[in-house]
Amino acid sequence: MKKNRKNKELEQTLLLIKPDAFCKKLVGTIISRFEKEGFRILACRMVWLSLAKAKKFYAEHRKKRFHSPLSRFIASNPVMAIVLEGEEAVFKVRKIIGATDPAKAKRGSLRKRYAQDDRFNVLHGSDSKISAKREIAFFFNPEEIYRWKEKIYRR
Ligand code: IDP
Ligand code: MG
16 A cells, blocks of 8 residues: 555545536646645546446436436536545545535535536545545556656655
């Protein structure tokens, strides 16, 4: 298990910048926030998902009434898939994203600030280490996930 300088375990998680964030030109703002929070980008890809792939990504919600409109939304424009690494990355990234419904999201979270409602809510973050593993593999091959050389150019 990879650890940081403080000997804390490092986790990886998948962040997805959703199509609404693209349309609102929020991609840079979002990436900047996660860098400022101390996360490291291990992989990044802009992709326009087909409807079938969007449905597959959200397969856990296939029985929910919002599955079809959600999938259409995710396939409507590009998304950016990003692998972030950091301490407690799964939990912390979701905390920074905020609650699904921006009306219930805490101040300072990205959804509170930028989401329109509980569908067009700017970001996705993996909800567990198991989901993170599956979702990272959905977008990236193992060799596409960068292994940082810690000693170079540290701030
Ligand atoms: P999460 O993204 O906060 O983990 P989930 O319950 O996993 O929320 O739902 C996945 C996505 O489906 C949400 O981010 C949102 O875009 C959409 N969604 C969830 N619940 C609703 C709803 O009640 N109406 C419309 N869209 C929803
Ligand atoms: Mg979820």
